[in-house]
Amino acid sequence: xxxxxxxxxxxxxxxxxxxxxxxxxxxxxxxxxxxxxxxxxxxxxxxxxxxxxxxxxxxxxxxxxxxxxxxxxxxxxxxxxxxxxxxxxxxxxxxxxxxxxxxxxxxxxxxxxxxx
Amino acid sequence: xxxxxxxxxxxxxxxxxxxxxxxxxxxxxxxxxxxxxxxxxxxxxxxxxxxxxxxxxxxxxxxxxxxxxxxxxxxxxxxxxxxxxxxxxxxxxxxxxxxxxxxxxxxxxxxxx
Numbered sequence: 001x002x003x004x005x006x007x008x009x010x011x012x013x014x015x016x017x018x019x020x021x022x023x024x025x026x027x028x029x030x031x032x033x034x035x036x037x038x039x040x041x042x043x044x045x046x047x048x049x050x051x052x053x054x055x056x057x058x059x060x061x062x063x064x065x066x067x068x069x070x071x072x073x074x075x076x077x078x079x080x081x082x083x084x085x086x087x088x089x090x091x092x093x094x095x096x097x098x099x100x101x102x103x104x105x106x107x108x109x110x111x112x113x114x115x116x
Numbered sequence: 117x118x119x120x121x122x123x124x125x126x127x128x129x130x131x132x133x134x135x136x137x138x139x140x141x142x143x144x145x146x147x148x149x150x151x152x153x154x155x156x157x158x159x160x161x162x163x164x165x166x167x168x169x170x171x172x173x174x175x176x177x178x179x180x181x182x183x184x185x186x187x188x189x190x191x192x193x194x195x196x197x198x199x200x201x202x203x204x205x206x207x208x209x210x211x212x213x214x215x216x217x218x219x220x221x222x223x224x225x226x227x228x229x
Binding site: 035037044045046047050059061065093095100105106107108 | 129154156165166168172175177211213214216217218219220222223
């Protein structure tokens with residue numbers, strides 16, 4: 001069974017940093033592009049970042065470019081999102097996701113709250 | 117970037133009646149690699165993550181009741197709930213995974229009339 005489980009969320013002050021992790025199992029993690037998607041509670045879904053299967057290529061939404069870094073460790077079947085210079089507007093549930101396994105697969109999410 | 121436009125924003129349907137949600141993409145999401153449309157539908161209830169209902173536009177996820185069906189191709193897609201049940205009250209989203217950035221419709225809130 002495909003499983004994705006996020007961790008690392010919590011309360012952080014504006015300007016602070018947080019590192020999210022996503023543990024993957026049940027599929028060949030190293031063969032798939034991985035994504036982070038976020039959702040402000042009560043609002044819609046927004047794509048944040050993508051990394052290719054070997055980690056050599058990344059892309060970001062404009063709103064997080066230069067502040068967030070996506071990475072992966074294929075030996076550990078784990079995806080990461082390093083979030084720096086956090087803003088109040090980054091408050092959201094963060095999901096890791098993979099597409100086409102054969103359909104989309106998502107984790108349960110981890111809540112990040114940026115507040116003073 | 118591909119823009120996904122969902123309609124209506126909300127829908128009120130009697131129990132047992134049909135509910136239809138539309139989704140339009142700003143460009144084709146037809147994958148040349150397998151000739152299928154990279155379009156998924158999700159159901160989300162309060163406090164829960166999105167649940168995959170359909171992928172490749174019309175493939176039902178394992179365990180999803182057959183009252184849910186997806187159709188369409190190219191840029192126009194539809195999610196149909198053939199006989200609305202109380203447990204179907206939720207927000208529904210469409211999403212294209214043809215290209216990055218992934219993009220989502222704004223959501224359709226389905227309620228019981």
